Amino acid sequence: MELPILRMADELMRTGVCRFLRHFEQRFPREHLKDLAVTASGPGRNMVVAGRRVVNFGSDSFLGLDQDERVQSALRAGLKKWGTHNGASRVFLSVEANREAEEKLARWLKTESCLIYPSVTLTNYGAIPALVGRQDIIVADQMAHDSIHTAARIAQSNGVRVQTFAHNDAGDLERILHRSRPYRHALVAVDGVYSMSGDLPPLKDILDVTTANQGVLYVDDAHGTGVLGEHGRGSVLLNLGHYDNVLVVGSLSKAFSCAGGFIGCPAAIQRILKMSSNPYIFGGPVPPPYLEAILTVLDILSSDEFNELKARLDANVEQLTYGARSLGFRVLGGITPIVSLLIGDEAATLRAGHYLFERGFYVQSVIFPAVPYHGGVLRIQVNSNHLRAEIDGLLGALAEMKKELLVAA
Numbered sequence: 001m002e003l004p005i006l007r008m009a010d011e012l013m014r015t016g017v018c019r020f021l022r023h024f025e026q027r028f029p030r031e032h033l034k035d036l037a038v039t040a041s042g043p044g045r046n047m048v049v050a051g052r053r054v055v056n057f058g059s060d061s062f063l064g065l066d067q068d069e070r071v072q073s074a075l076r077a078g079l080k081k082w083g084t085h086n087g088a089s090r091v092f093l094s095v096e097a098n099r100e101a102e103e104k105l106a107r108w109l110k111t112e113s114c115l116i117y118p119s120v121t122l123t124n125y126g127a128i129p130a131l132v133g134r135q136d137i138i139v140a141d142q143m144a145h146d147s148i149h150t151a152a153r154i155a156q157s158n159g160v161r162v163q164t165f166a167h168n169d170a171g172d173l174e175r176i177l178h179r180s181r182p183y184r185h186a187l188v189a190v191d192g193v194y195s196m197s198g199d200l201p202p203l204k205d206i207l208d209v210t211t212a213n214q215g216v217l218y219v220d221d222a223h224g225t226g227v228l229g230e231h232g233r234g235s236v237l238l239n240l241g242h243y244d245n246v247l248v249v250g251s252l253s254k255a256f257s258c259a260g261g262f263i264g265c266p267a268a269i270q271r272i273l274k275m276s277s278n279p280y281i282f283g284g285p286v287p288p289p290y291l292e293a294i295l296t297v298l299d300i301l302s303s304d305e306f307n308e309l310k311a312r313l314d315a316n317v318e319q320l321t322y323g324a325r326s327l328g329f330r331v332l333g334g335i336t337p338i339v340s341l342l343i344g345d346e347a348a349t350l351r352a353g354h355y356l357f358e359r360g361f362y363v364q365s366v367i368f369p370a371v372p373y374h375g376g377v378l379r380i381q382v383n384s385n386h387l388r389a390e391i392d393g394l395l396g397a398l399a400e401m402k403k404e405l406l407v408a409a
């Protein structure tokens, strides 16, 4: 008899998203470029992948802090001081650096309080279901990060109603909230920066509609943290200037170049989350050495040096977006360091990424289901420690690619 576990794998591979992705894997084994291993890293944004030295345009380390000596030595010092792990759920105990990091994060962010989770995904899985009950409703932007939608489904399994609204459309949000009455309160969830397209939500309009309809706005600003606004405090302060009626989630793994996620919130909410947020209660925390590195990154972000790093990043983003537009590409985003070039067709998107890879530039070919069907993009992530010559090199390769592959632009 065939073991059920073998039949299970076989059947799953032939259905749904696995079937779709498998098709591309089999049809484009060379161009697919997923599941790659980096065998050497540095200098700068160079790396070796599959035996080829390439410039990495796929890193979230927007300010290049992953290679900063001060951040690395804080991590080493943290290892010496605290060892490799916390060894228990924080419900029981956590190292002092955890409390320090949360207090320092809140001071930098200008929120009353903060709670750190091991990742942004786990922040969303922990906070969203804990903030709503059966009489409440979650309404999320249809393009919000997968972890928001999955968190909403966890809440749904507890009896919470869940709806989506059309991307960045405050009018549609209002219609849905109106149609869904009565409810006790609504949690309206959006991304601060949409990570595949780099576009930003109309936060002010969304907050106005939310507040007028018994709602609280929840902004996952994973890609805005450390990049947007004064001292990198993110998209909420940049666009709204305050946190009234807003919960903000940020990343410690992207521009921070450490590990983890956090929610900035009133102290009362922090207390509630500590009592009712499952990944916090039943899971382990960020390893302590990273908390020391987070404290060092906060010193850098809070100092004038942030402006230098940001100016270099902005100049790099500008060089790339100006160059790509001049070549006739349709550039999505371009305000943040996520610059996506619309290619469209899935096969063409995979071929385009592979073409650049062979010429020494790693960018991500993103296809359905991460973006809409036939909405494939070349996702280029710009860092402040990319060299101007590297960006020129990428633009040169994009120009050749357009001619040789005849990709739509």
Ligand SMILES: Cc1ncc(COP(=O)(O)O)c(C=O)c1O
Residues within 6 Å of the ligand: 118, 119, 120, 121, 122, 145, 147, 191, 192, 193, 195, 220, 221, 222, 223, 251, 253, 260, 261
């Ligand atoms: C908006 C958003 N939320 C969450 C995540 C996941 O973050 P993490 O890797 O910390 O789980 C991402 C990752 O890119 C993101 O863009």
